[in-house]
Amino acid sequence: MSAEPQTRVLPADPDAVRTAAACLTAGGLVAFPTETVYGLGADATQGEAVARLYAAKGRPAFNPLISHIPDLAAARRLARFNAEAEKLAAAFWPGPLTLVLPKQPDCPVSDLATAGLDSIALRVPAQRTARALLEAFGKPVVAPSANRSGHVSPTDAKHVLADLRGRIDLILDDGPCPVGVESTIVALLGEPTLLRPGGLPRADIERVLGRPLARPDRAIDEDAPRAPGMLASHYAPKAAVRLNADAPRDGEALLAFGPPPAFAGTMLNLSPTGDLVEAAAKLFSHLRRLDAAGVRIIAVMPVPNEGLGEAINDRLARAAAPKP
Numbered sequence: 385m386s387a388e389p390q391t392r393v394l395p396a397d398p399d400a401v402r403t404a405a406a407c408l409t410a411g412g413l414v415a416f417p418t419e420t421v422y423g424l425g426a427d428a429t430q431g432e433a434v435a436r437l438y439a440a441k442g443r444p445a446f447n448p449l450i451s452h453i454p455d456l457a458a459a460r461r462l463a464r465f466n467a468e469a470e471k472l473a474a475a476f477w478p479g480p481l482t483l484v485l486p487k488q489p490d491c492p493v494s495d496l497a498t499a500g501l502d503s504i505a506l507r508v509p510a511q512r513t514a515r516a517l518l519e520a521f522g523k524p525v526v527a528p529s530a531n532r533s534g535h536v537s538p539t540d541a542k543h544v545l546a547d548l549r550g551r552i553d554l555i556l557d558d559g560p561c562p563v564g565v566e567s568t569i570v571a572l573l574g575e576p577t578l579l580r581p582g583g584l585p586r587a588d589i590e591r592v593l594g595r596p597l598a599r600p601d602r603a604i605d606e607d608a609p610r611a612p613g614m615l616a617s618h619y620a621p622k623a624a625v626r627l628n629a630d631a632p633r634d635g636e637a638l639l640a641f642g643p644p645p646a647f648a649g650t651m652l653n654l655s656p657t658g659d660l661v662e663a664a665a666k667l668f669s670h671l672r673r674l675d676a677a678g679v680r681i682i683a684v685m686p687v688p689n690e691g692l693g694e695a696i697n698d699r700l701a702r703a704a705a706p707k708p
């Protein structure tokens with residue numbers, strides 16, 4: 385048997401952040417918290433490090449990654465900002481918004497990370513450890529969610545360890561992620577387009593733009609290019625998922641939202657008070673806990689499709705889609 389490489393887990397203090405920055409410089413893979421989910425970081429400018437990142441996740445290499453930078457000045461070196469991009473960055477960065485913009489001609493991010501596109505996805509996270517790491521490192525960091533490809537995104541350091549132990553160098557542990565679903569992705573290449581609902585509600589973005597966001601011709605998916613209208617299985621627990629369940633059936637576990645029906649079986653509640661912010665923060669960890677409990681079918685109560693509910697329902701629909 386070959387020895388597995390060690391994955392170190394360090395509490396995210398200033399020493400650990402320096403260690404993590406040095407690890408990135410050496411081409412290593414570092415998982416770190418953001419306000420949305422834990423990301424798996426690599427130096428965006430080192431093609432080899434990016435290739436190792438795809439391999440560690442088991443992610444098809446044609447799907448592009450988000451480059452994370454500490455501020456707008458760093459973002460401008462990578463992409464061109466039009467007036468609407470400026471408005472959104474001013475209103476929502478740092479925060480759970482990713483902008484897809486035209487790449488600068490001299491953008492140093494590896495072509496492997498942008499999958500050879502002439503656009504680039506950029507995000508300025510708000511979480512303190514993410515910010516400290518990006519500032520210490522001084523170069524863009526590509527970071528998909530720090531899970532094996534196709535699994536539920538990690539919102540806690542122990543989720544990262546469960547998926548990637550022995551496959552990555554370091555995990556910075558700074559507790560649970562407060563938002564709990566991935567960033568909202570908006571493309572500003574032509575008409576502003578919502579590519580992925582996420583941690584920033586659509587209505588907030590539309591208010592700042594003063595117009596509605598267009599829908600993409602084709603929704604994005606990290607694991608496979610897919611035909612229009614098809615819902616790929618993704619963000620998937622091992623259990624089968626049944627949506628819009630008013631009550632669980634025999635043999636099902638219940639993922640409740642709001643006041644639950646009387647039920648003696650396995651049940652977790654996304655938010656007993658029906659708070660969508662709380663529900664988003666708990667979504668992925670509850671799915672992981674129900675999987676760990678060995679349940680075969682998860683019945684999910686309806687979640688209203690407003691505010692963060694749009695991202696929650698998007699992830700739930702993917703979790704419920706037929707598995708490949």
Ligand code: TXA
Pocket residue numbers: 418420421422423424447448449450482484501503504505507527528529530565566567568569579604605606
């Ligand atoms: O909250 C988040 O966004 C987390 C944290 C770690 O920042 N990251 C994340 O990354 O969710 P990932 O790789 O799981 O999802 C990034 C998505 C992918 O679906 C990818 O297809 C899309 O962004 N993307 C990246 N670059 C793109 C581009 N140039 N055009 C269109 N979509 C792009």
Ligand code: MG
Pocket residue numbers: 528529537606
């Ligand atoms: Mg992901």
